[in-house]
Every structure is written in structure tokens, then in C-alpha cells.
Amino acid sequence: MSTGEVRHVGLNLGATDAIAHRKAERAVFGFWVFLMSDAVLFALLFATYGSMLGATAGGPTAAAEFKLGSALFETLILLASSFTFGMASIAMKYRKAGESLAPLLVWLGVTLALGMTFLGMELHDFVGMFQAGAYPSRSGFLSAFFALVPLHGLHVFGGSLWVLVMMVQLASLGADAQVKINILKLGLFWHFLDIVWIAIFSVVYLQGLIR
Amino acid sequence: MSAERRVETRQYLLGFGVALLLTGAAFAAVYWQKFAALPTLGIVFALGLTQVIVHIRFFLHVGFKKSAREDLQLILFSALIIALMVSGTLVLLLNLRGRML
Numbered sequence A: 001m002s003t004g005e006v007r008h009v010g011l012n013l014g015a016t017d018a019i020a021h022r023k024a025e026r027a028v029f030g031f032w033v034f035l036m037s038d039a040v041l042f043a044l045l046f047a048t049y050g051s052m053l054g055a056t057a058g059g060p061t062a063a064a065e066f067k068l069g070s071a072l073f074e075t076l077i078l079l080a081s082s083f084t085f086g087m088a089s090i091a092m093k094y095r096k097a098g099e100s101l102a103p104l105l106v107w108l109g110v111t112l113a114l115g116m117t118f119l120g121m122e123l124h125d126f127v128g129m130f131q132a133g134a135y136p137s138r139s140g141f142l143s144a145f146f147a148l149v150p151l152h153g154l155h156v157f158g159g160s161l162w163v164l165v166m167m168v169q170l171a172s173l174g175a176d177a178q179v180k181i182n183i184l185k186l187g188l189f190w191h192f193l194d195i196v197w198i199a200i201f202s203v204v205y206l207q208g209l210i211r
Numbered sequence B: 001m002s003a004e005r006r007v008e009t010r011q012y013l014l015g016f017g018v019a020l021l022l023t024g025a026a027f028a029a030v031y032w033q034k035f036a037a038l039p040t041l042g043i044v045f046a047l048g049l050t051q052v053i054v055h056i057r058f059f060l061h062v063g064f065k066k067s068a069r070e071d072l073q074l075i076l077f078s079a080l081i082i083a084l085m086v087s088g089t090l091v092l093l094l095n096l097r098g099r100m101l
Helices: A018-051 A068-093 A102-131 A140-173 A177-209 B003-031 B037-058 B066-100
Strands: none
Touching: A018 A140, A018 A177, A018 B066, A068 A102, A068 A177, A068 B003, A102 A140, A140 A177, A177 B003, A177 B037, B003 B037
16 A cells, blocks of 8 residues: 555554455544544633633732743653654554564553653642642632643543553554554544643643743 | 655654754743743744644644545534634633623
8 A cells, every 4th residue: 555545544554454444444533533522622621721810819820830841841751752652653554464563562662651751740740739739629720720731641641551451452462453443543542642732831831931 | 664664754753853843942932031921922822833733744644635634624623613612712701700800
């Protein structure tokens, strides 16, 4: 199959039969519909956050609680993990039958490690905020913040579990068509989470730190 | 390494590089803030929106190929819905807030 004829957006499955391609086409489109509904959910939480920006009720403000350095570090880690997942997708697509699964597993492992690092840093940030008295019930602003940002973290946690499950499935079942289609969907999910994070660091962290 | 694989790897590298630049620019605009608050916010949002498009193009590979058009339409329609709902919510709630204070 050449680059010209793709069955769906994104990297397609490598050498495989027509039935698997048709299955992948439907699965990927269906997953896109789910992703877009998830995007609507996030968008409305962003809107809530935007309307709650001024509602600090005399409590901690964005400028006092957010740290530019740790937001930048989290951004870079998530961006790097998006890239390593891309490398995993390429390793999967061009692996010929019978070749070692090692490159695919290594790239997935690196992605998982970066995802966990991101979660660790985010958790550290939240603990710091709680210690400074910035907890969800303090003000409307903080309620909106803790509805939005940890929901993204929860998605990353779910995605990390999913990466782990796919690594186990690869090791136990091998790279059959169904496992590959699931990794294709996981890839969309992972890249989507990075896109949501772009909105979070722009709208929440950077906007909050502008003087 | 096949030519196709090289092209696709280069796409990821290119997307990664451009995304890094855009992220760096957005954080730099706030760290070394040179402009007033509102123009800076505009710069940050413009850079963020550009980065979203870069990610969709180079990481999710959504393009204008005929076979990918259904997905593109889905994304554009969802973007329209999101724009309507978010702007509607903000207009309503900020207006309400203004009237109550």
C-alpha cells in the first residue's frame, strides 16, 4: 500500500489483508467520534473555568499558585511522549511478520514512563496547592480549576493503563490485527490528550501568569 | 529503511520540532513579558491554536486526502459545535456576572 491510498486518517496498518483494513477504518472512525465527544466535554469545562476566572472569593489566585517552570516541564514531557508514541506507531507499521516486537515495546515503554513522570509532577503540583490552602471548595475559581486539570490527569492515567495493557497483549498475543487496531486507537487517544494539554497550558497556566 | 517510512518519521520529527518552537515561544512571551496583558494573551492563544493545528496535521495526520475527508469533516463540525457552546457559555455567564456585581 502506498502513501497515496489511505483508508482512514492517521498512520494506517502496515502490510495486512483487506479485511483488517476495513475493520481498522470503522474502528478508527468510531474512535474519532468518541474523541470529539470528549473534546466537547473538555471545552465546556474550559468555558466554566473562563467564567470562573474572577471568582476567587478572596482566596488564592492563579498568579500565586501556578508555577511557570513546572508547567513548562510538564508540557515538554507530554510533548516528548506524543513523539515517542509516534515512533511506536511507525515501529508497528513497518514491522514485518516474524520480526522482533522489541522496538515497538521499547517505544511504548518510554511513552508509559513519560506519562507516569507527567502524572507524578502534576500530583506534586496539586499537593503543593493543597498545602497552600488552594483546595477545590475554597472558591469557584479553584472548583473550576480542579474540575478541569485533574480530569485531564485522569485521562492520562487511563491512557497509561491502556499502554500497559497493550504491552501485555503484545507480549502474550503477539501483534495480530486486533491488537494493532487497538494500538492505533490508543495512539489517537494519546495525541488527543496532548492537544487538550496545549489548551490547558495556554488557557489555565499561561493566562493565569500574565501580569 | 523504506522511503515511506523515512517520510513518516520525518513528519513526526518536523511536527515535534515545530511544536517545541511554538511552546517555547508561548512560555517565553509570558516569562519575559514585553507587552501589556491583553496583547500577550492574544499571542499565547494564537500560538496555542497554531500548535493544535500542527499536532492534528503531523501527529494525527489529518489532511485533505479524499479518504480522510470524513474524519476532517467530523473534526471541523465538532470544532464548530465547541466554538458555539464555549462562546455562548462565556457570553452568557460573563454578562450575568457583570449584571450581578
